[in-house]
Amino acid sequence: MKKIILFLFTFSLVSCFNNEQEKKEVIAKNPYLNQNSVTVFIPISLWNGKVGDKIREKFAAPVVGLHDSEAVFTLQPIHTNYFPAKAKVSRNILIVSPSFKSQTSHVKNKYAPNQHIYSLQGKNEAILLEQLQLASKEIMNTFYNSELNFLLAKHKVNKKLHQKIKKKFLVDVQIPAEYHKGLEGDNFLWLRKDVGSGNNNLLIYTASFSAIYNKNVVVTNSLFIRNQVSKKYVLGKTKGSYMITEQAYYPSFHTTEIQNNLAYEMRGSWEFHKDFMTGPYINFAIRDNKRKRFIIIDGFAFNPIHNKKDLLFEMEAIIKSTKIL
Known part of the structure; x- marks a missing residue:
């Protein structure tokens, strides 16, 4: 049973939208599409522990040079086995899940254009923390540069x-x-x-x-x-x-x-x-x-x-x- 639950959690993103109209409705007024937002798909036990602390430390650090504290990324955690359709079109997705195999993977544009999905898997908390430590800089740079390019592409040039x-x-x-x-x-x-x-x-x-x-x-x-x-x-x-x-x-x-x-x-x-x-x-x-x-x-x-x-x-x-x- 544990293996089945684990499989569902890790791969629940594979379902697609039923039609293009559903996709358009999801994108309209979607909080998951806010600038510099990262959707974090993670079990609540990990989010409330050291793994969640490490994610917040790396991705929600204060922006340098501001008097008032504002985080580099706004984190949107999802703790259920079901990935909401609204969240699926997020430009930046980080999946952290327990698994018998320890690995980090990166997929582009799977459910929407300008999308990056990073998946970190490990058999225990210590390995997941190690994965985060090793991969966080690359993930941060990818998300950040992608947001810079996306923002500029939205504007007409003077x-x-x-x-x-x-x-x-x-x-x-x-x-x-x-x-x-x-x-x-x-x-x-x-x-x-x-x-x-x-x-x-x-x-x-x-x-x-x-x-x-x-x-x-x-x-x-x-x-x-x-x-x-x-x-x-x-x-x-x-x-x-x-x-x-x-x-x-x-x-x-x-x-x-x-x-x-x-x-x-x-x-x-x-x-x-x-x-x-x-x-x-x-x-x-x-x-x-x-x-x-x-x-x-x-x-x-x-x-x-x-x-x-x-x-x-x-x-x-x-x-x-x-x-x-």
Whole structure:
């Protein structure tokens, strides 16, 4: 009997929708399709134990750079042997189940487009924890990058801004139609999007290799350049006020890649000198080897009422579409 129950739990996803109309009805107003949501199919005993704790630790960690705690992924656990039709069309699915065979598998687009299903199996809690530890980074990256690509694909491109950026900076960036041009300088462009009670902002400019690598202090140099640009262009309503990187906290900084080009990623909070506005920012300096410079795209959000995670995520998706021409 135990073998039969185990089989049903692990493979209950194989049933399909009865017809296309049912599938359309399921997709409409489906909470399992929310941005950065992961559906976790797991027995309640595992969810309430060390395995569940490890899943929450890895997938629901706070987003770096936000004052208020917001999780990277919203987890939607399902503890029954039956997988609801609404959940089956989730873009990100993690199945964790006891099994006599220990393995991790990955299936794409089984029940819906843009879908990733990871299944972790193990004969006991210790093995499942080991599977999670080994596979969590790959799974996180797959889910996260898939969500970035999906978000960007939903938006129409602002062709006018797209061409302007290409001509001005010799880079290709997929700017959604909702963004419009703000200030412009010789080596500077400010793009904005109104979002409810606030706005999303993208600053694009360049810096030489020597400016970033001066004395090999990349973080300090990146902060200095950001503050210099902000002081010149991002001015507040109060006389003499301008945006600066928050002084009380050191930013998160690490090396990454964008479209096969080395990039430095910096995250933290901004504030205004002589004013009270504040919010989070992400800053990517993308190395352009051909021209011995960095393309820097700085995204900062201002929205005092609403959560900031989704605002930053959208700007990250835009920045990571950058291709050096």
